[in-house]
Amino acid sequence: MITVGMDLGTQKVKVVILKDGAVLARAQAFSGFDPTKAAEQAVEEVLKDTKLKLSDVANFTATGSAMDMAPYAKSTVSMMGADAKAGVYLIPNARTIIDVGAEEARAVKCDEKGFMVDFVVNERCAAGAGTFIEAMARALEVKLEDMGPLALKAERASPINASCVIFGESDVVSLIHRQESKPEIARAVFDAMADRISSMVHRLGVNPDVVLVGGVAKDVGFVASLNRKLGLNVVIPEFPDFVGALGAALTAVNRAKETPK
Amino acid sequence: MKEPSTLNDIVEFWRWQEYHRIMPNIKWTNNDLITAGVDVGSVGSKAAIMVNGQAYSWGIMRTGSNSPESANKALDFALQGTDLKVSDLKYIVGTGYGRVNVPMANKAITEIACHAKGANYIWGPSVRTVLDVGGQDIKAIRSDETGRVVSFLMNDKCAAGTGRGMEVFADLLQIPIEDIGQISLKIDKEPEPVSCTCVAFAKTEAMGLLRKGWSKEKVLAAYTRAMAVRMANLINRVGLEKELVVTGGQSKNIGIVSRIEVILGVKCLPMPNWRDNNALDPMVAGALGAALFAKALYEKAQKA
Numbered sequence: 360m361i362t363v364g365m366d367l368g369t370q371k372v373k374v375v376i377l378k379d380g381a382v383l384a385r386a387q388a389f390s391g392f393d394p395t396k397a398a399e400q401a402v403e404e405v406l407k408d409t410k411l412k413l414s415d416v417a418n419f420t421a422t423g424s425a426m427d428m429a430p431y432a433k434s435t436v437s438m439m440g441a442d443a444k445a446g447v448y449l450i451p452n453a454r455t456i457i458d459v460g461a462e463e464a465r466a467v468k469c470d471e472k473g474f475m476v477d478f479v480v481n482e483r484c485a486a487g488a489g490t491f492i493e494a495m496a497r498a499l500e501v502k503l504e505d506m507g508p509l510a511l512k513a514e515r516a517s518p519i520n521a522s523c524v525i526f527g528e529s530d531v532v533s534l535i536h537r538q539e540s541k542p543e544i545a546r547a548v549f550d551a552m553a554d555r556i557s558s559m560v561h562r563l564g565v566n567p568d569v570v571l572v573g574g575v576a577k578d579v580g581f582v583a584s585l586n587r588k589l590g591l592n593v594v595i596p597e598f599p600d601f602v603g604a605l606g607a608a609l610t611a612v613n614r615a616k617e618t619p620k
Numbered sequence: 621m622k623e624p625s626t627l628n629d630i631v632e633f634w635r636w637q638e639y640h641r642i643m644p645n646i647k648w649t650n651n652d653l654i655t656a657g658v659d660v661g662s663v664g665s666k667a668a669i670m671v672n673g674q675a676y677s678w679g680i681m682r683t684g685s686n687s688p689e690s691a692n693k694a695l696d697f698a699l700q701g702t703d704l705k706v707s708d709l710k711y712i713v714g715t716g717y718g719r720v721n722v723p724m725a726n727k728a729i730t731e732i733a734c735h736a737k738g739a740n741y742i743w744g745p746s747v748r749t750v751l752d753v754g755g756q757d758i759k760a761i762r763s764d765e766t767g768r769v770v771s772f773l774m775n776d777k778c779a780a781g782t783g784r785g786m787e788v789f790a791d792l793l794q795i796p797i798e799d800i801g802q803i804s805l806k807i808d809k810e811p812e813p814v815s816c817t818c819v820a821f822a823k824t825e826a827m828g829l830l831r832k833g834w835s836k837e838k839v840l841a842a843y844t845r846a847m848a849v850r851m852a853n854l855i856n857r858v859g860l861e862k863e864l865v866v867t868g869g870q871s872k873n874i875g876i877v878s879r880i881e882v883i884l885g886v887k888c889l890p891m892p893n894w895r896d897n898n899a900l901d902p903m904v905a906g907a908l909g910a911a912l913f914a915k916a917l918y919e920k921a922q923k924a
Contacts, residue, residue, distance in 0.1 A: 369824070462821065484778065485820030494820065524820035525779035525788055526756055529662075536685040 360417045362615055363402060364608025365432065366441070366601075367394045367423035370461035370489070371574070373604040374401035376409055376416075380612055384408040385601050394425040402431065418615035422607040424463065434614045439467045439478045441606025446570050447473035448609055449596040454566035457556060457585075457593065458602070459575035461489040466560045479559045485524040487555040489575045494524045495548045498531040499541055507580030510549050513542035521551030545580060553584035560589065569593045572602035634787035636664075636797050636869070640679035640697045644898050646671055648704070655918060656698070656709045657910025658691050658725060659734065660718030663755025663783050664869055665694035668907035669704065673915050675741070677702050678904045683755075687721035695724065711918035713910040717756065729913050731906045732761055732772050738909030739865050740767025742900050743889045748861040751851060751880070752905070753870035755783040758851055760858040767909070773858045780817035781847035781876075783869040788819050789843060792826060793836050804844040804875035806837045813846035840875070848879035855884065863889045867905035 361383075366373040372394055373387045386404035388397040398421075406412065413431070421429030422441040429435070436444075438458070446456035447469055456467045464487045468477040481487040485494070496503045517539050519530040527548070534544055560569070569591060575581050576599035586592050596602065648654060648671040655673075659666040661683060668678040679697025683690045691714065695706065706724060714722025715734040722728065731752070739750045745765040752759045757776035763769055779785035790797040811834075816825060822843070829839045855864070865888055870876050872894065881887055894901035900908070 462824075483816050483818055485818050490820055522777040523779045524818075525784055529784065533685040 360612065360615060361411060361415050362608050362611035363405070363416050363419045363431075364441075364604040364606065364611055365398050365402070365419065365421045365423070365429050366603035366607060367398055367421060367425035367429055368460055368603070369424055369463070371600075372397040372401050372423075373601050374398065374405050375601055375604040375608045376405040376411070377608045377612065380609065382605070385598060385604070387600075390425065395428045395430050398428075399430050418611040420607040420611035420614055422603050434610070436607055436610040438603060439465060439475050441603045441610065442467045442572060443469035443475040443606070444473045444609050445602045445606035446572065447471065448605070449602070450568055450570050450594050452568040453570040453594070455560060455563065455569045457560060457569065457571045458573040459488060459556060459571070459581070460573045464488050464556055464559065464573075466556070466563050468563045468566060477563055479562050481555065481559060486522060486527070487552060487559070491524050491527070491552055492548060492575070492578065492581070494528055495531060495545070498528045499535070499544060501541065501545070506545050506548070507578040509542045510545035510580035511583060513540065513546040515543060516547035516550045517543035519544060519547045521547050546584070549578075549580045549584035550588075552581060553588040556585060557588040565589065565591075567591065571595050572599040574600040576600070631794070633790045633794055634797050638681040638697075640677065640700055641897065641901075642677040642701055643675055646674055646676045648676065653710055653915060653918065654704065654708055655911050655914035656695060656712045657734065657907040657912070657914060658695055658712060658714050658722045659716040659731060659904075659906035659910060660687050660691050660694070660714065660722055661731075661755050661906075662717045663787070664903065665690040665716075665718075666904050666907040667691075667694040667698035668904050668911045669698050669702065669709070670908070670911040670915060673912060675900060675908055675911075678901070678907060680901070680903060683718070687718035688723045690718065691722040692724070711914040711921075713914040713917070715906050715910040717754075726914070727917060729910060732759060732774075733769055734906040734909030734913065735759070735867050736761050736763040736769045736909065737767040737912050738905030738907070739763070739867055739902075741908050741912060742892065742902060742905060743863070743865050746863045747865050747889065749855060749858070749864045751855055751864070751866045753782065753851065753866065753868040753876070755869065758782060758854060760851075760854040762858055762861065771858060773854055775850070775854060778817075779819045781850050781870070785819045785847075786870065786873065789822060789840075792823055793840060795836065795840065798872070800840060800844075801873040801875035801877075803837055804840040805878065807841045810845060811838050811842040813849055814842045815846075817843070817846045817850065844873075844875040845879055848876050848883060851876070852880050852883040855880070860884060860886065862886060865889050865902070866891075867902045869903050871902040
């Protein structure tokens with residue numbers, strides 16, 4: 360049975376195609392102003408890669424902040440539900456899943472079957488999500504992908520007002536004028552984000568294994584700061600940015616079984 | 621607002637007016653006690669000169685990347701055209717976010733104390749609650765009839781509603797910052813406040829609303845409303861007692877002040893029209909308060 364999961368995020372659309380619950384292909388596209396079109400493109404890509412047709416797909420399930428705009432979708436699943444499902448599928452001992460995306464961060468507590476038990480979300484403040492790193496990279500005139508490696512070079516974090524993206528931007532500009540070290544500024548950015556995320560996780564209770572997913576999980580600087588704050592090593596699955604889409608594709612398997620064609 | 625003369629001219633919508641003023645009715649002699657307050661904020665630097673505890677002159681300018689230099693510049697700006705020199709100032713108090721970096725100050729005092737004192741000077745002894753909206757923080761201050769602080773609450777973790785946040789928003793909607801208050805009131809019906817006030821997300825959110833066909837005025841109204849709600853909540857948490865006044869740069873934003881009045885159901889004491897050449901400016905409240913503390917500290921030192 361072929362199923363497709365689509366995760367329509369604020370920045371990127373991620374798509375995963377499964378055959379009998381095993382991943383066949385992945386694709387992504389920038390959401391831009393038209394997430395529907397971006398999802399269509401990504402779906403087209405996975406179908407091309409697997410030489411399959413739209414009609415071969417038993418069920419399309421969507422998740423993500425723009426899931427209402429998903430094409431082909433026969434059902435949807437909440438982002439927390441998708442995280443729990445795919446998190447436990449990939450790491451069977453996962454009980455806490457932290458998902459840090461471009462504009463949102465979540466911590467989900469789940470059981471051994473991959474069902475969500477509880478969750479906390481930060482969706483109102485950019486200082487707790489990937490946007491923060493992007494804005495600070497711009498202010499530092501550093502490439503986004505260089506921020507993490509840069510931060511790892513620092514012994515300490517520089518004192519900046521990292522509670523808010525807007526304040527952080529103006530602070531970084533004056534620190535650069537004072538010729539403060541860029542690695543220390545980069546580390547301060549990750550430390551501040553990790554602070555926010557870890558206090559969110561603590562509200563849920565830290566139940567190992569703690570799994571980190573979402574696009575920001577690929578940032579070594581953030582991972583180092585988060586590990587320091589939580590006092591443990593988070594587990595990061597392969598393709599952490601596709602975990603939401605995988606959760607949707609796994610949900611699609613159940614949905615296809617519930618509603619025969 | 622000047623029109624751009626070429627396409628390469630960038631209109632800086634966030635830029636507010638730097639100015640200095642000498643109060644027309646006040647004269648000084650060498651026998652007078654002349655003091656100064658220098659308030660180095662995160663966004664604006666303000667310096668005020670007082671003659672025997674009366675506001676004489678002040679200067680307001682943007683804070684640069686170097687706090688001590690901004691303090692010096694603001695003080696020079698306040699002294700401009702007065703025939704006074706820094707050496708004529710008997711005592712100087714530094715205040716504001718950058719108060720530890722005011723090189724010529726005899727003493728530093730928190731801006732909370734200075735704003736309460738300055739509000740008491742501008743509006744008189746009936747002031748009990750001061751909302752100070754600065755460049756990077758919002759403070760709700762309770763004070764007594766002498767302008768002494770009774771309690772306060774502060775929000776310094778988020779740009780929503782602060783001067784800096786408003787500057788970013790002015791740029792985003794391409795509306796000059798000094799006009800955003802008036803423009804936010806040019807609506808037929810007050811829209812619901814936006815649910816997410818994060819300035820960093822405002823770009824996508826405001827664009828979404830504009831695409832939905834909202835006018836700039838309506839988008840601005842929805843944001844201003846949300847920010848006024850935040851400020852009103854802070855005032856309620858510290859405990860509102862009449863009379864209420866607003867100080868700091870955002871005191872000039874009529875969109876904010878009038879909405880706070882509606883939400884709280886009280887009128888603020890009337891705002892001085894800072895554009896009049898003999899009027900006080902609530903944006904200088906902190907510097908005025910600092911200059912008053914300078915006077916008291918000087919007199920105390922003389923007695924000792």
